[in-house]
Amino acid sequence: xxxxxxxxxxxxxxxxxxxxxxxxxxxxxxxxxxxxxxxxxxxxxxxxxxxxxxxxxxxxxxxxxxxxxxxxxxxxxxxxxxxxxxxxxxxxxxxxxxxxxxxxxxxxxxxxxxxxxxxxxxxxxxxxxxxxxxxxxxxxxxxxxxxxxxxxxxxx
Amino acid sequence: xxxxxxxxxxxxxxxxxxxxxxxxxxxxxxxxxxxxxxxxxxxxxxxxxxxxxxxxxxxxxxxxxxxxxxxxxxxxxxxxxxxxxxxxxxxxxxxxxxxxxxxxxxxxxxxxxxxxxxxxxxxxxxxxxxxxxxxxxxxxxxxxxxxxxxxxxxxxxxxxxxxxxxxxxxxxxxxxxxxxxxxxxxxxxxxxxxxxxxxxxxxxxxxxxxxxxxxxxxxxxxxxxxxxxxxxxxxxxxxxxxxxxxxxxxxxxxxxxxxxxxxxxxxxxxxxxxxxxxxxxxxxxxxxxxxxxxxxxxxxxxxxxxxxxxxxxxxxxxxxxxxxxxxxxxxxxxxxxxxxxxxxxxxxxxxxxxxxxxxxxxxxxxxxxxxxxxxxxxxxxxxxxxxxxxxxxxxxxxxxxxxxxxxxxxxxxxxxxxxxxxxxxxxxxxxxxxxxxxxxxxxxxxxxxxxxxxxxxxxxxxxxxxxxxxxxxxxxxxxxxxxxxxxxxxxxxxxxxxxxx
Numbered sequence: 001x002x003x004x005x006x007x008x009x010x011x012x013x014x015x016x017x018x019x020x021x022x023x024x025x026x027x028x029x030x031x032x033x034x035x036x037x038x039x040x041x042x043x044x045x046x047x048x049x050x051x052x053x054x055x056x057x058x059x060x061x062x063x064x065x066x067x068x069x070x071x072x073x074x075x076x077x078x079x080x081x082x083x084x085x086x087x088x089x090x091x092x093x094x095x096x097x098x099x100x101x102x103x104x105x106x107x108x109x110x111x112x113x114x115x116x117x118x119x120x121x122x123x124x125x126x127x128x129x130x131x132x133x134x135x136x137x138x139x140x141x142x143x144x145x146x147x148x149x150x151x152x153x154x155x156x
Numbered sequence: 157x158x159x160x161x162x163x164x165x166x167x168x169x170x171x172x173x174x175x176x177x178x179x180x181x182x183x184x185x186x187x188x189x190x191x192x193x194x195x196x197x198x199x200x201x202x203x204x205x206x207x208x209x210x211x212x213x214x215x216x217x218x219x220x221x222x223x224x225x226x227x228x229x230x231x232x233x234x235x236x237x238x239x240x241x242x243x244x245x246x247x248x249x250x251x252x253x254x255x256x257x258x259x260x261x262x263x264x265x266x267x268x269x270x271x272x273x274x275x276x277x278x279x280x281x282x283x284x285x286x287x288x289x290x291x292x293x294x295x296x297x298x299x300x301x302x303x304x305x306x307x308x309x310x311x312x313x314x315x316x317x318x319x320x321x322x323x324x325x326x327x328x329x330x331x332x333x334x335x336x337x338x339x340x341x342x343x344x345x346x347x348x349x350x351x352x353x354x355x356x357x358x359x360x361x362x363x364x365x366x367x368x369x370x371x372x373x374x375x376x377x378x379x380x381x382x383x384x385x386x387x388x389x390x391x392x393x394x395x396x397x398x399x400x401x402x403x404x405x406x407x408x409x410x411x412x413x414x415x416x417x418x419x420x421x422x423x424x425x426x427x428x429x430x431x432x433x434x435x436x437x438x439x440x441x442x443x444x445x446x447x448x449x450x451x452x453x454x455x456x457x458x459x460x461x462x463x464x465x466x467x468x469x470x471x472x473x474x475x476x477x478x479x480x481x482x483x484x485x486x487x488x489x490x491x492x493x494x495x496x497x498x499x500x501x502x503x504x505x506x507x508x509x510x511x512x513x514x515x516x517x518x519x520x521x522x523x524x525x526x527x528x529x530x531x532x533x534x535x536x537x538x539x540x541x542x543x544x545x546x547x548x549x550x551x552x553x554x555x556x557x558x559x560x561x562x563x564x565x566x567x568x569x570x571x572x573x574x575x576x577x578x579x580x581x582x583x584x585x586x587x588x589x590x591x592x593x594x595x596x597x598x599x600x601x602x603x604x605x606x607x608x609x610x611x612x613x614x615x616x617x618x619x620x621x622x623x624x625x626x627x628x629x630x631x632x633x634x635x636x637x638x639x640x641x642x643x644x645x646x647x648x649x650x651x652x653x654x655x656x657x
Binding site: 010013021024025028029030033034036037038039040041042046049053054056057060067069070071072073075076082083088096103104107110111112113118122123126127130134138 | 554614
């Protein structure tokens with residue numbers, strides 16, 4: 001028997017998400033009536049549809065050929081997703097300049113072709129460019145230096 | 157002549173110096189990202205959306221529109237010179253376009269693509285201008301039941317015309333609808349499915365979702381196999397097609413334009429489907445189909461006209477009904493909302509300058525694009541030497557600043573990372589992100605109209621079948637759903653997209 005792992009996983013995921021949304025709606029929200037639908041009515045309806053579709057996708061997976069997953073770029077995945085998280089953690093404390101530099105530096109390493117020297121060059125170039133365009137050019141209302149930067153005598 | 161009068165109003169707005177400038181910036185950016193593979197108009201518009209907050213409404217919408225149709229021009233350059241689709245809608249152009257380039261006919265191929273796109277853009281502009289007033293008039297009569305049924309139809313056809321598994325696309329729509337409902341219920345003020353996060357009280361940030369599933373997931377896909385781009389053709393000489401070329405391209409351009417215009421209006425259609433369908437048609441009706449794949453000029457002219465026509469006519473449902481036909485239009489709706497304008501039939505009535513200004517700017521923008529793309533092609537070729545690894549951090553930096561500036565909310569950065577991961581996971585599972593995003597945008601609207609309709613009908617769901625327009629729309633949705641599941645159609649549907657692999 002062949003099973004298509006991609007479709008089977010997708011189907012299972014849809015079922016799990018459908019149950020999750022459905023339970024949330026059922027336990028925490030008022031369903032209401034047909035006439036006066038409560039906040040939980042439509043989510044409940046959609047959760048049911050998602051579970052149903054998940055089941056069909058899962059069963060359909062049993063009848064089709066398997067596919068390869070293909071290569072997964074673990075290094076890229078790590079650095080690319082880490083970038084915005086660290087940017088979020090540091091932006092209000094360090095301000096735009098430093099947070100942007102950290103983001104550029106981290107995400108530079110996503111590519112296997114980039115080493116430390118190139119990453120530093122990319123960081124300097126990109127930070128300068130972004131501050132010039134977004135902050136000075138378009139007037140984006142983000143502080144350049146945050147409160148944490150007072151230690152080194154910048155910001156306020 | 158209402159049409160002429162309306163276009164005069166539009167040109168009056170579009171030709172103001174500031175709007176000309178933003179139109180130029182939009183088309184320039186569009187060409188740029190069109191040329192660069194790996195960065196599409198959806199992600200770009202999502203990143204730039206927040207920045208348009210400070211601009212005049214007309215200027216910002218003119219610029220964003222320019223990015224979308226500009227990308228259709230730029231995509232063909234990469235397809236012809238590098239054998240890589242700069243834009244997914246140019247994927248079929250690589251087949252014959254690159255062969256023409258190898259035979260030393262890159263110049264005529266580029267010119268053909270530009271002429272086709274310009275012709276298509278001109279026709280599509282007039283088509284929008286002609287179709288908008290009657291559609292707006294109909295839409296103004298719509299009540300909640302009609303809107304509900306219309307959205308159901310839009311969602312179903314968007315699945316039918318997309319490629320890949322229909323079942324998974326349907327599930328992605330439902331998931332998108334659910335994600336769109338996260339936030340505060342407008343009727344009762346109850347927080348829904350927020351898992352206790354106060355930051356989610358206003359819902360999940362739409363731009364964060366779009367940047368995540370389109371921008372970041374796209375980067376991760378590119379990282380799967382990093383390779384150098386080889387610019388196959390270093391210099392382009394002799395742009396002028398021969399007289400025979402002109403003769404051969406005229407038919408495909410007209411057919412591509414018509415086909416593209418029709419497919420662009422349909423939800424889920426858009427430029428990608430249009431280019432594939434146009435190529436299939438040209439190959440089928442050609443007397444010498446064996447020339448296709450070996451540098452047939454028809455294989456460049458048809459798809460390139462079709463994708464530009466479709467990119468523009470997909471504005472019709474968005475401008476007149478307020479309903480997005482594809483993710484780019486969903487973002488355009490976001491741009492309207494940022495400017496405090498509710499998209500829908502009222503825009504044409506209440507803000508004619510804005511409405512007609514956008515339409516007229518498309519023709520102006522197409523003119524600029526011909527100039528940008530033909531004489532400056534050398535510049536774009538050089539741009540292709542920019543290595544990928546420079547683009548990854550750049551896209552991440554632009555996205556971060558863009559998403560943060562919408563609400564100045566740190567939480568949105570975590571949403572970006574999460575939806576990037578989710579988008580990539582779904583790509584790995586063979587699920588398309590476009591239906592998810594459409595569902596996400598339509599979720600709250602769909603629910604609101606459902607609830608209102610039920611109040612009107614005193615809880616009787618038959619209201620959707622008792623009102624003739626609503627019934628008609630639902631019947632069309634049912635037919636569309638049945639048709640795509642018919643075995644013969646399902647097979648055809650696969651064939652249309654088969655050239656992509």
